[in-house]
Amino acid sequence: MPLAAGIVLSTFTDIPAVSVSGNLTLGILWSVLQCGLFVATAWAYEARHPAVNR
Template identity: 70%
Template sequence: MHPHFSPAPPPSGEALQHHLAKALSETTHRSQRAFVVVNAVPFMTGIVLSCFTDVPAVSVHGQLTLGLVWGILQCGLFVASAWWYERQSTRSDDLFEESLAR
């Protein structure tokens, strides 16, 4: 004979809010880690390359050097990743607020 298990009751409002807060926290930490990694790797690469004075001084085109190109690309990457992080953060906060309003 199979034992009968009653279904678990639906989570209370407080338990649901706790679950949603935990999910928001995990999403936020994941976005923060991605932001740091995406920006730290090129930054550290730039620092290592700047230790060798010959590398950043390599001419790419006319007066444009490899160090200058690297700096411009790094700045563009930072702006793009900051925009992405802000968009992700706003989206996850909006979802959390909508779920609390229900």
């Protein structure tokens, strides 16, 4: 789903330019959500798979 939404947002320039609140646009909001999703999944992965000292 995130990949499909990213493709749609990058294909059409009018969609990311839609104002959500003040200067916040749909493109900026989607970028922030993507970064948050990446950090959350990386954190969850690290929490489940602790590093092994070699």
